[in-house]
Amino acid sequence: MSTERTTHLARNALTTGRSWTARAAPLRRWRGAAVASAALTLAVSAIAAPPLPPQDVRVFDVPLDAGGAIGVKWTVPVDAPAGSIATFVIRRSMTDAERSSNRLDQRKTAYETELARLTAEGVAPESAKTQATMFAQQKVPTPAEGAAQEPGWIDVSEVPASAVAGSDGVALVKGLDPEQSFQFLVVSRGPDGSGAASAPTAQVRGAPGLFMGKRSFLLGWIIFICGAVIAYILLARSGRPMKIRRIAALEAVDEAVGRATEMGRPVLFIPGIQDMDNVQTIAGITVLARVAKTVAEYDATIEVPTARSLAMQAAREAVQASYMQAGRSESFNPDAISYITDEQFGFVAYVGGRMVREKPAACFYMGCFYAESLILAETGNSIGAIQIAGTAESSQLPFFVAACDYTLIGEEFFAASAYLSGEPDQIGSIKGQDIGKALAIAVVIVASVCLAVAAVVEASGSGIAIGIAAESVVAFLRMALTS
Amino acid sequence: MKRLIPLWIAAIAGFTVIASNFIPPAMGMSDLVTEMFSVLAAVAYVLGAASIAKVHLSKLSARRPGWGYSIVTLFCFTATLVVGLLKVAVPPGPRSPDLAFSGSYSEPGGALWWIYEYAISPITATLFALLAFYVASAAFRAFRAKNLEAALLLGTAFIILLGRTAAGGYLTGWFPEEISGLRLENFSIYIMQVFNTAGNRAIIIGIALGVAATSLRILLGIDRSYLGSGD
Numbered sequence A: 001m002s003t004e005r006t007t008h009l010a011r012n013a014l015t016t017g018r019s020w021t022a023r024a025a026p027l028r029r030w031r032g033a034a035v036a037s038a039a040l041t042l043a044v045s046a047i048a049a050p051p052l053p054p055q056d057v058r059v060f061d062v063p064l065d066a067g068g069a070i071g072v073k074w075t076v077p078v079d080a081p082a083g084s085i086a087t088f089v090i091r092r093s094m095t096d097a098e099r100s101s102n103r104l105d106q107r108k109t110a111y112e113t114e115l116a117r118l119t120a121e122g123v124a125p126e127s128a129k130t131q132a133t134m135f136a137q138q139k140v141p142t143p144a145e146g147a148a149q150e151p152g153w154i155d156v157s158e159v160p161a162s163a164v165a166g167s168d169g170v171a172l173v174k175g176l177d178p179e180q181s182f183q184f185l186v187v188s189r190g191p192d193g194s195g196a197a198s199a200p201t202a203q204v205r206g207a208p209g210l211f212m213g214k215r216s217f218l219l220g221w222i223i224f225i226c227g228a229v230i231a232y233i234l235l236a237r238s239g240r241p242m243k244i245r246r247i248a249a250l251e252a253v254d255e256a257v258g259r260a261t262e263m264g265r266p267v268l269f270i271p272g273i274q275d276m277d278n279v280q281t282i283a284g285i286t287v288l289a290r291v292a293k294t295v296a297e298y299d300a301t302i303e304v305p306t307a308r309s310l311a312m313q314a315a316r317e318a319v320q321a322s323y324m325q326a327g328r329s330e331s332f333n334p335d336a337i338s339y340i341t342d343e344q345f346g347f348v349a350y351v352g353g354r355m356v357r358e359k360p361a362a363c364f365y366m367g368c369f370y371a372e373s374l375i376l377a378e379t380g381n382s383i384g385a386i387q388i389a390g391t392a393e394s395s396q397l398p399f400f401v402a403a404c405d406y407t408l409i410g411e412e413f414f415a416a417s418a419y420l421s422g423e424p425d426q427i428g429s430i431k432g433q434d435i436g437k438a439l440a441i442a443v444v445i446v447a448s449v450c451l452a453v454a455a456v457v458e459a460s461g462s463g464i465a466i467g468i469a470a471e472s473v474v475a476f477l478r479m480a481l482t483s
Numbered sequence B: 001m002k003r004l005i006p007l008w009i010a011a012i013a014g015f016t017v018i019a020s021n022f023i024p025p026a027m028g029m030s031d032l033v034t035e036m037f038s039v040l041a042a043v044a045y046v047l048g049a050a051s052i053a054k055v056h057l058s059k060l061s062a063r064r065p066g067w068g069y070s071i072v073t074l075f076c077f078t079a080t081l082v083v084g085l086l087k088v089a090v091p092p093g094p095r096s097p098d099l100a101f102s103g104s105y106s107e108p109g110g111a112l113w114w115i116y117e118y119a120i121s122p123i124t125a126t127l128f129a130l131l132a133f134y135v136a137s138a139a140f141r142a143f144r145a146k147n148l149e150a151a152l153l154l155g156t157a158f159i160i161l162l163g164r165t166a167a168g169g170y171l172t173g174w175f176p177e178e179i180s181g182l183r184l185e186n187f188s189i190y191i192m193q194v195f196n197t198a199g200n201r202a203i204i205i206g207i208a209l210g211v212a213a214t215s216l217r218i219l220l221g222i223d224r225s226y227l228g229s230g231d
Helices: A003-016 A025-048 A096-121 A125-139 A213-237 A248-263 A279-298 A309-325 A344-358 A372-382 A397-403 A411-421 A424-460 A464-482 B004-020 B024-061 B067-085 B111-129 B131-142 B148-163 B166-172 B177-182 B184-219
Strands: A055-061 A070-075 A087-093 A153-160 A168-173 A184-189 A195-197 A267-270 A302-306 A337-339 A362-366 A386-391 A406-409
Touching (some): A055 A184, A213 A424, A248 A267, A279 A302, A279 A309, A279 A362, A279 A386, A302 A309, A302 A344, A309 A337, A337 B024, A344 B111, A362 A372, A372 B131, A386 A397, A386 A411, A397 B131, A411 A424, A424 A464, A424 B184, B004 B184, B067 B111, B111 B131, B131 B148, B148 B184, B166 B184
Parallel strands (some): A267 A302, A267 A362, A302 A337
Antiparallel strands (some): A055 A070, A070 A168, A087 A153
C-alpha cells in the first residue's frame, strides 16, 4: 500500500471520527502504521508552514502608574495551523539614545573585525587602524541630521502561544520612559524560529496616572501607623497619662554631664557623619539640643565637631537656643561647634586626636556612623570617658554595644529626643509607635502559623483546602508588604 | 518668624517627597526638593570653610598648644583648594583647545588626582587598617564571660569564628552526614541565618517605626529642637 493511500485513509478517519477499519478490513493490520504516519505528516505540515503574523495589534495605557507601562493586545491569526506558532514576541521601537548606542556598538564590531582581518593580512598597525576606522564609518554611517531613521526594534516581552487564552493575547511592557514615544509590533514565532511580524502600531507614550495604584498597600500602612501616632498625640494632649519604659542610656545623660562638670573636662557630642537629609542626623541634633541644655545648666563646656557644614549650622542653632533657654547665652561659644571635613577618616583622625589630647569626660555619639564607630568608641574607652551612643545603623550597633557604657538601639535613638523632653505630645508619639509594632508582631505570627500549616498539609497530603487557604494568606501578606 | 518659615519649608518639602511616592505628577517636585537641598548644602560649604579658617587662625594667633598643626591644616586646605579650582596639571579635555579648562578637575594625571591618590588615599587606608586592632581590643573586652549572657555571647562568637575559618572544617569535618548540621561551618551559617537575622529584623522594624514617628513629629512641628526653638 502506498504512503499516499495510507495517509488518505488516516486523514479521513481523523476528520470524520469514524473507524475506517470496518470498511477496509483487509487494511486492519496496517492501522497503527497508518495513524502514526498521518500524525507525522500533519505535524510536518504544521512545522513546515510559516507562522502567520498577529492581527489587529493595539496598545493601551496602564492606569494608576507613573506612565512607565503600556499594554499590548493582539489577535491570534485565525487561519494559523495548530502548532505553527510557539511564542509571540513583543517588540518596541528604540529611542534615539538606544539607536545611537546601537550604532556605536555596530561600528565597534565592524572596526574590530576589519582590524583583525587587516592585521592578519600583514598591514602595518597604524595603517590598519586608519583603514578599519574608515571601513567602520562607511559601513555604519552616522545618519544626516533630520533624516528619517529606521526605528530599530528591541524585544521587550515574550508570551508562549499556550499562555494565550482565546483569540486575543495581551502583554504588559514595563520600565518605559514616559517622556519617550514608542511603536510596538508583535512577532509570531514558529517552533523552528521562523517569524512573521505584524504591522507596527502608531507612536504611543505612557500617560502618568494620578495615583500609583500598586503602592496602595504602602499608603495603607503609612496611614495606619501615622494615624496611630497622631491619635496617641491627641490622647496625650487631652490629658491621658502616658507611661513609657525607662531608658537607661537617657537616664545617664545627667550623670555623664555632671561627671564632666566635676572633672572640669568638656563634653564631646558627635551627631554622626551624614548631612541634614538623613533623619539620623536630625534625631542626633534634637538629642544635642537636650544635652546642650543640661551642659549649659551645669556650666560645663560642650564640643561638637561635625562632618557636614549644614549639620554644623543646624547644631549651632540648636545649642545656642539651649544656652538661651538655660539662661546662659553669654556662655555659648559658636566655635565649639565646628566643621572638620567631609572625609570619613579625616574626621576620625581629627576627633580621635582631640579625644586623646583633651580627654573629654563624656562622649556622645548620636547619628549615622559607619566604620568610624568603633575607632571613636574605642578611643573614648581608652581615655576613660563615659560614653553614650545611639544609631540606626544596625551593622554598627554591636561595636557601640561593645565599647560604650550605654547604647540606644534603633527605635530608642529616635525616641530619645521625645523622652528627654518629657512633653506629653512627644511621649504620645512614642506610644503611637507601639501600635505599629503590634501590627508587625501580628503579621509575623499570622505568616509563621500559615506557613507552618501549609508545610504540614503538604507533608501529610490531607486538608488541602486549609493548606491552600494558608498559602493564600501568606501570598496576600507578601504582596501587601512588598508592593 | 525665624522659626516659623523653616518649619513650613520643612513640612512642605517633607510632605512633597512623601506625596511623590504615590502621585506621579508630583515626582518632579521631589527631584526639585532634592536639588534644592544640594544647592543649600553647597552654599553651606562656604560656612564650613569659614569655620575651619576661623578656628585655626585664632588658634594660631593665640599660640594655643598644637598651633603648629593649624599651620599644616591651613596650608593643606589652601593648597588643595587652589589646585582644585585652577585645575592644575589637568590633562586637556576632549573639547580642548576650543574650550580651555574643559578637563575634569579629578582627571587622572592632574594635581588634585595626585593629592588624592598619593596622600589622602594611603592615609585613609592606614586609618581604616587600624580598625583591625580596635576590633581585637573591643572583642577582648566584650567576650569576657562575666555572667550567663556574656558566656552565651562568647560561645556563639567562638562558633562563628571557628565556622568561618579552616579550623571549623578540620575540627568537625568528620561528623557523619546525619548530623552534618552540627559541623561548625554549617552551624555558624544556621546561627547567622536564623538567630542573627531574626534579631536584626526586629531591630530594623523598630528603626522603621522610629523613623516614621520622628518624621511625623518634625513635619507636624511637634519637635522643633533641631531648628533651635528648644521646645
